[in-house]
Amino acid sequence: MSEQEIFQYLNEIGCCNLCNLRHLGCTNKKFYINFELFLKEKNLNDKDDTEIEPNSKKLKENVCIVCLGLLQNHFINELLEFIEKNTSVNEYDSTNFACAISLPIAQQIRAHSVNLHLKEKFPEYYEQGNYKYVLLENINEIPLKEVWKWVITPKINERLNKSLDNGANCDFLITLNLKYVDEEKELNLLFKVSPETFKERNRNFKKFRGETFTKKSVETFLEQVDKEKFKEHIQCPPQVPNFSINCSNIECTHNSIYLAGRYMKYSRELSQTPWIINGKRMMEASVQEIICAPLASLFNFHIDYIKFISSGREDCDVRCLGNGRPFVLEIINPKKTKFAYEEFRKLESEINKSELIQVRDMQLVPKEDLIIIKQGEESKTKVYQALCISQQQITQENLDKLSDMKDIVLQQKTPIRVLHRRPLAIRPRTIHYMNAQMIPGNSKMFTLDVETQAGTYVKEFVHGDFGRTKPSLSSILGIDVDIIALDVTAIKLDFPKPIENS
Numbered sequence: 301m302s303e304q305e306i307f308q309y310l311n312e313i314g315c316c317n318l319c320n321l322r323h324l325g326c327t328n329k330k331f332y333i334n335f336e337l338f339l340k341e342k343n344l345n346d347k348d349d350t351e352i353e354p355n356s357k358k359l360k361e362n363v364c365i366v367c368l369g370l371l372q373n374h375f376i377n378e379l380l381e382f383i384e385k386n387t388s389v390n391e392y393d394s395t396n397f398a399c400a401i402s403l404p405i406a407q408q409i410r411a412h413s414v415n416l417h418l419k420e421k422f423p424e425y426y427e428q429g430n431y432k433y434v435l436l437e438n439i440n441e442i443p444l445k446e447v448w449k450w451v452i453t454p455k456i457n458e459r460l461n462k463s464l465d466n467g468a469n470c471d472f473l474i475t476l477n478l479k480y481v482d483e484e485k486e487l488n489l490l491f492k493v494s495p496e497t498f499k500e501r502n503r504n505f506k507k508f509r510g511e512t513f514t515k516k517s518v519e520t521f522l523e524q525v526d527k528e529k530f531k532e533h534i535q536c537p538p539q540v541p542n543f544s545i546n547c548s549n550i551e552c553t554h555n556s557i558y559l560a561g562r563y564m565k566y567s568r569e570l571s572q573t574p575w576i577i578n579g580k581r582m583m584e585a586s587v588q589e590i591i592c593a594p595l596a597s598l599f600n601f602h603i604d605y606i607k608f609i610s611s612g613r614e615d616c617d618v619r620c621l622g623n624g625r626p627f628v629l630e631i632i633n634p635k636k637t638k639f640a641y642e643e644f645r646k647l648e649s650e651i652n653k654s655e656l657i658q659v660r661d662m663q664l665v666p667k668e669d670l671i672i673i674k675q676g677e678e679s680k681t682k683v684y685q686a687l688c689i690s691q692q693q694i695t696q697e698n699l700d701k702l703s704d705m706k707d708i709v710l711q712q713k714t715p716i717r718v719l720h721r722r723p724l725a726i727r728p729r730t731i732h733y734m735n736a737q738m739i740p741g742n743s744k745m746f747t748l749d750v751e752t753q754a755g756t757y758v759k760e761f762v763h764g765d766f767g768r769t770k771p772s773l774s775s776i777l778g779i780d781v782d783i784i785a786l787d788v789t790a791i792k793l794d795f796p797k798p799i800e801n802s
């Protein structure tokens with residue numbers, strides 16, 4: 301039995317050229333991409349010109365009995381046009397994409413039917429694995445989807461303004477949902493082959509969630525089904541299908557992108573995130589909203605698809621000065637992923653129209669950088685300036701001893717004011733240094749500059765929180781001290797990198 305005879309036979313029963321190659325065990329990508337080359341190299345064209353040409357021409361119109369059109373030009377052209385005209389695809393600015401397809405399950409049954417048939421028809425070729433090109437144990441090992449990617453990649457790259465990626469590192473995924481009109485009809489034949497198996501799946505709704513046929517269940521079934529029983533109910537080789545598969549819809553998803561920056565907060569009446577209690581807004585705006593709204597409108601992002609992630613937070617009544625606090629914005633499924641330097645500056649100036657906050661250093665960062673923000677929450681030190689008032693009159697000499705104290709470890713019991721959202725615990729926190737200066741002309745007020753470990757409650761450190769923070773500034777000075785106002789003056793986290801002219 302020659303390869304040519306098998307080739308011709310496969311054509312006669314309605315296999316497409318590329319499925320022929322698969323069934324001949326050909327693993328050479330170039331022949332799939334250029335089928336003419338195969339005919340030429342194998343001398344099939346010249347030698348059997350009269351024999352093969354009429355057949356392949358005649359069958360050109362037939363939908364392939366195995367791939368249901370997936371590898372055929374009529375479908376591929378239709379698909380390319382579909383992708384090309386899809387507005388959603390075009391809205392994404394990514395220049396490359398990965399592609400996922402879901403094949404009809406009926407295709408598995410058809411492949412099984414052809415394989416059974418070929419083994420019987422050409423036992424010396426298929427049973428013994430006498431492939432001429434590459435010896436394969438099982439013809440199913442040249443997967444249809446793989447071949448489809450070989451074939452469609454150059455065509456996509458030629459026709460669309462995006463190129464197809466192998467998928468491993470690609471952030472943009474296009475999922476093509478393929479439908480086959482006779483799917484149900486052909487799947488239902490399995491009921492006849494094995495009523496027990498599939499009726500059970502139908503009955504036991506809870507276990508199988510109403511999924512009578514899944515890719516996996518059909519695959520497992522075909523691996524073990526008795527071939528005589530199979531042939532009794534399912535035609536081998538399968539009939540030429542009445543319909544080609546078609547693409548019913550396209551779904552596009554892009555992995556999140558991350559924009560980073562730093563914000564300064566100049567208001568003592570602004571929460572970081574929307575503050576809503578029982579559906580009622582407690583404050584008009586928030587840092588998050590002031591940043592996200594211009595971002596959404598400027599670049600056409602959906603506001604619900606922007607996630608605000610910051611490195612810690614300050615209380616509503618605390619300002620954040622200096623170089624500000626690092627934050628990251630996660631944009632879910634973004635269509636725009638490329639930004640020019642000027643676009644970020646424009647975004648900054650839009651946000652900075654607000655008098656409540658300012659942002660700087662806006663830039664795109666890789667996902668891995670999120671870890672810097674997360675770790676920073678634990679490890680970064682922060683510098684504060686507190687305006688304090690004492691019950692009694694004090695002098696600069698009283699305060700000077702604070703400068704000599706370094707790395708004092710506090711035991712902080714969860715403050716009463718945050719007990720509703722944080723578990724009760726005693727946490728050790730370090731005060732790295734302190735410096736206090738009297739306010740000129742006032743014998744009770746002074747400013748305190750203090751550098752602390754992340755997570756230190758500074759207000760509580762000042763007044764002691766009814767003995768819940770030990771030691772406290774009050775206990776160190778031996779006088780009752782209260783805090784009037786607090787500012788964050790520096791957050792020592794080197795992220796993101798500073799941008800010039802930002």
Ligand SMILES: [Zn+2]
Pocket residue numbers: 315316317318319320364365366367368369370371372
């Ligand atoms: Zn085919």
